[in-house]
Amino acid sequence: MEVNNQNNEVKISVILPTNGYFLSSVRDFTKTLAQNMTGFSEKWAYRFQSVVDELASNAIEHGCRPGDEIKITFLAKKDESLVILVEDPGHGDQKFTAQQLNDMYNQKIKTFATQQFMGIRGRGLAQIVHPWSDEISFEDTETGGIRVKVVKYLKKQENSLEQSVNVSSERQ
Amino acid sequence: MTEVQIIIEDLQSQNTSVVAKIVKIVGQLDESNVDDKSQEIYKLIESIQPGQKLNVAFDFSGLEYMNSKSIGYLTDWYSKITGSGGKICISGAKDNITDILQVVGITQIITCYASLEEAKTYIIS
Numbered sequence: 001m002e003v004n005n006q007n008n009e010v011k012i013s014v015i016l017p018t019n020g021y022f023l024s025s026v027r028d029f030t031k032t033l034a035q036n037m038t039g040f041s042e043k044w045a046y047r048f049q050s051v052v053d054e055l056a057s058n059a060i061e062h063g064c065r066p067g068d069e070i071k072i073t074f075l076a077k078k079d080e081s082l083v084i085l086v087e088d089p090g091h092g093d094q095k096f097t098a099q100q101l102n103d104m105y106n107q108k109i110k111t112f113a114t115q116q117f118m119g120i121r122g123r124g125l126a127q128i129v130h131p132w133s134d135e136i137s138f139e140d141t142e143t144g145g146i147r148v149k150v151v152k153y154l155k156k157q158e159n160s161l162e163q164s165v166n167v168s169s170e171r172q
Numbered sequence: 173m174t175e176v177q178i179i180i181e182d183l184q185s186q187n188t189s190v191v192a193k194i195v196k197i198v199g200q201l202d203e204s205n206v207d208d209k210s211q212e213i214y215k216l217i218e219s220i221q222p223g224q225k226l227n228v229a230f231d232f233s234g235l236e237y238m239n240s241k242s243i244g245y246l247t248d249w250y251s252k253i254t255g256s257g258g259k260i261c262i263s264g265a266k267d268n269i270t271d272i273l274q275v276v277g278i279t280q281i282i283t284c285y286a287s288l289e290e291a292k293t294y295i296i297s
């Protein structure tokens with residue numbers, strides 16, 4: 001774990017083995033960080049738990065083989081924003097490029113906007129990460145993996161009113 | 173594997189063709205356990221005999237976390253149970269669980285009650 005304190009900004013990186021057992025620990029850590037280092041409400045801390053959990057689960061499933069590691073990085077700016085980056089090594093059997101993942105993500109958002117999805121899998125990015133973030137981007141890494149970056153800005157009014165769904169204002 | 177416990181309890185129904193159950197989920201449903209644990213619900217659904225209907229109240233008062241896949245299983249159970257003429261509802265969900273169920277639209281298709289008593293009333297009829 002790496003911690004840098006500079007200009008009211010905290011950067012923490014977590015290296016996680018590809019074992020679902022550790023996801024609950026990362027969720028606990030995410031909630032603690034969001035509550036103590038960002039200014040977001042408890043409701044948003046729980047939401048960030050889900051965002052991180054979904055991104056990490058996808059990275060493990062699609063970008064890893066047994067024994068690999070994923071990297072989760074939090075950039076917390078007190079009373080301003082929380083940035084979450086999740087990076088896989090690109091060793092999965094069902095490997096996607098950043099462009100493919102971006103296309104699938106946008107297609108699912110369009111589909112789910114008009115119909116109730118009744119499938120078991122495929123909700124995470126489009127139905128959970130999308131409404132609970134302001135920006136999301138996908139990037140190919142040097143090792144052939146994917147880095148997903150999610151940004152959520154702290155909006156005072158939204159935080160205090162505890163609105164249930166945030167409508168994204170910017171997409172990449 | 174993250175800890176989760178599923179407790180299935182019988183409930184006496186007013187209708188003899190209705191099999192009423194309370195399914196209490198305690199702990200966290202995530203990628204490490206949901207595929208295994210979901211099988212307990214599928215076994216319950218498959219145990220219903222022809223001519224019977226299964227009514228289920230999911231008691232989420234002890235559920236602390238659910239991921240997208242567990243929500244997917246919930247919608248699949250909804251489809252299977254209501255497709256066979258049964259009923260399904262949720263009771264006692266904590267705020268963070270209700271929040272995620274709302275954001276994915278599940279609260280539009282599955283009735284959520286604040287108390288287990290209301291849920292029991294719904295499924296025994």
